[in-house]
Amino acid sequence: MRIAILDKITGEWAQEWTVVWFFFGVVALATGFWLTTEHRALDWFYLGVSFIGLLCVVSLSFRRNIAGNGFGMLATAGETIVQGTAGAVGLMLAPLFNFFTHLYGIFYWSKNTDGDGNMIPKSANKIVWLVTIAFIAIGLALFPTVNNWLTSMGYGVVADDGSKFLGVIDFFWINVLAFVLSITAQATMILRYSFNWWLWIAVNFVWLIVNLMSQNYIFAIQTMVYQINAFVGLYEWYRSEQKAKGLA
Numbered sequence: 001m002r003i004a005i006l007d008k009i010t011g012e013w014a015q016e017w018t019v020v021w022f023f024f025g026v027v028a029l030a031t032g033f034w035l036t037t038e039h040r041a042l043d044w045f046y047l048g049v050s051f052i053g054l055l056c057v058v059s060l061s062f063r064r065n066i067a068g069n070g071f072g073m074l075a076t077a078g079e080t081i082v083q084g085t086a087g088a089v090g091l092m093l094a095p096l097f098n099f100f101t102h103l104y105g106i107f108y109w110s111k112n113t114d115g116d117g118n119m120i121p122k123s124a125n126k127i128v129w130l131v132t133i134a135f136i137a138i139g140l141a142l143f144p145t146v147n148n149w150l151t152s153m154g155y156g157v158v159a160d161d162g163s164k165f166l167g168v169i170d171f172f173w174i175n176v177l178a179f180v181l182s183i184t185a186q187a188t189m190i191l192r193y194s195f196n197w198w199l200w201i202a203v204n205f206v207w208l209i210v211n212l213m214s215q216n217y218i219f220a221i222q223t224m225v226y227q228i229n230a231f232v233g234l235y236e237w238y239r240s241e242q243k244a245k246g247l248a
Contacts, residue, residue, distance in 0.1 A: 049078030061233030197234035
């Protein structure tokens, strides 16, 4: 399905869209930082990391290898430091995983580029879909056990404090779902599967709930900015995939 406005954004307006999206993302994050933090050194550091994150995700959505994976390595390295210095040692696992996938992506994507040097996405067959679903299911099943083991060593990722979303769903399981989905989405992105953006859309929605419940408003703002980019990335990757197959 062709969408005229997205054709423009991912085509002749790509540069203008990137500048406008990044500008409003910076303004939103800076506003959240100014209104909701104590402006400590760590807060300033996270703000800088979040700006790098913007550059990363928009570059990835437009299939830029060096910019996307390069900024991705910087952003995830920064996130690892932020989580560690904030005492959330367990939460360092996700950015550490993402750091090494971006490192792998730099070399893997370079071998699969078009004439403009941009990565060529690929579609997933039924086996890939089944493996992805199985990975998510196994991750959800094993996570509580792994988390308990990490907690016993002082590195727990998520604490089960009994809180619930809308008084129904355990906040613990929302965190677990967000963690497992984000790891899966990252892996499928680096492997060049276009459907990774569907996972990122789901991830952003779940993380928005997590951030609002934990009153982490900067992360909540960042998640909404990322969500807009995820829809653009979804369209750009699928259209590029079709063009590579000669269907567009």
